[in-house]
Amino acid sequence: MNIKKLIKECQKNNRNAQSELFHLYKDVLFSLSLKYCKNYNEAEDNLQDTFITIFKKINQYNFKGSFDGWVKRIAINKAIDKYKKSSTPALQIDENRVADTTIEPEMVDFRLDELLIFIQELPDQYRLVFSLYELDSYSHKEIATMLNISEGTSKSNLHRAKVLLKTKITALRNPQKKILVRNER
């Protein structure tokens, strides 16, 4: 069954079609959720919420845009909604000491799941901004609208996320270096 027919069957609340669509997209959307959530369990919860929303709202999909983009957007919105419901204080870094966000590529020679953990360990707002901007190519304007922040805040959060990532990676590669990190609270 091609995707268009599959979607139409899902719009008719056909269970078999819904199951097929779930198996078709679960890995893609789970991978996406892992980049926006704190950990594996939260990503699975996000995936479940995403699919429930997809099947409830699939009648709203009018075949005009990419279906992949539509379902990914739902997954991202779910993660953002979760963040908005539990707004946690952001970390602040002494920017004077690590303002540079460039790094030698060989320093980032980690497995993909390890890279993912670096992202997941970022503070919520930093993680969302970093993933939206760097991994899913949203603009600061779009991110600002989605997260209800200003464009300046989005840019600042992105920079701080990168600084934090560099700090952690550098610390792992050079354990003797200490980076001052303090909680904003």
Place this chain on the structure above:
Amino acid sequence: MSDKRDIGKIFSEKLKNFEAAPSSLSWEDIEAELPPQGKFKIPYWIIASGAMLVLGATILFFYISDEKKPLNPSPEHLQIVLQEEQEISDCDDLVLETENHNNKQFNTPTETQNNIRVTQTPPNTTTFDSLATKAATPLSNNKKIEKPENSNITQYKTSINNHILENTTETSLGKSSNSANTNNQYNVLSTILAQESKLASYYPKGALLTEDQIIPIDTIKSAKAFTPKYSIGIHLAPTYHLNPDGSLISDNLNQNSNTGDIGNGFGIIFNAGLSKRLSSRIGYNHFSIKNEVKDITPLQFPSTVQDITPNIGIDTLATNSSLSQRISFHEISMELGYLFIDKKVQASFIGGLSFVIQNSSEIKLSSPMTNTSLGSNDKLQKTNFSINFGTNFKYPIYNKIYLSITTLVKYQLQDASQNRTSYQPLYIQLQTGFCYQF
């Protein structure tokens, strides 16, 4: 050591093809959360057709029941007979009188029935002879009936308990037997009426009529003299939007207070009479409905904007705000009207169906600090149907020009928006204007 690169770009490249599978989440977990299968939604066009069918049948029922009053000949019924063989054209008057049953001139089924028959009193008088238990009624109860000037057609008019009986016949039909004991020997009024009015065909020859079954003169006149009438009119059509729960703007706003407002409108209507009481109306209206969603929080705003149209250039809300939405429609209406008051003021029940096409939609953000248009709502349905019910009043102003006021309740048969928490708009339209009847 190679050149340094932005850490974000490095992460992006490495995670580009990253894919992982959930280990504990299964399809069954999702399925358990989904709404049950088999919830079949009846297509709106079936609902529309059904509504029209019921409406048409209802109007037809009233129409037929008003003009068609079949009778069951029975002993209790009135017998109206022309007694004399004399030519009707010779009659000058008809007199209604009652007389004792014992004084009857022909057999009647029972002596206690308050029946009436028609007799003709030579040379110039016809009598309605009542077979009552009482003696003849006082003269004050008698009704004089004028003889029409037309020599070929004779009309008998008499009033019995507020009913007016009109008899129209050709002279030749006025001849009947005066043999008193055989009902078949008398010409029944309906036989005579049949010459002029199809209504009389419901009265079989020799039919027995009760007083309340005598045809009102208005009905007979209308059946005889219907000529199609047409009118064309223009009107203003302000429309008040009644808001149910839900939101046409965004699912995020379905819990916010949602109030209706009055939108402008205008239109043209063409009315064609199908019969004395039934008419059809075809019209065009351009109208708008308005609603306002209040108390939108800064937290609700970004996702709400995404539901309407992204990239509007507004990032955040500083304070709670309102979103007002105006949707304008082109409307083609097809309705039936049933005239229930036909005096100086004419009043009709109206019912029908409309096809509405969205013309435009606009959403405005209103807060103490800003009043900005957010553009159009792209998730609204472009077309819809509505069922319409209401009442029309017409009052003559000058010659053939009438003041026309129509109140209509209109209910769209399909959700107005693709939102899950959308609803089917319900609105009241007041069409006030003038029409020219020809």
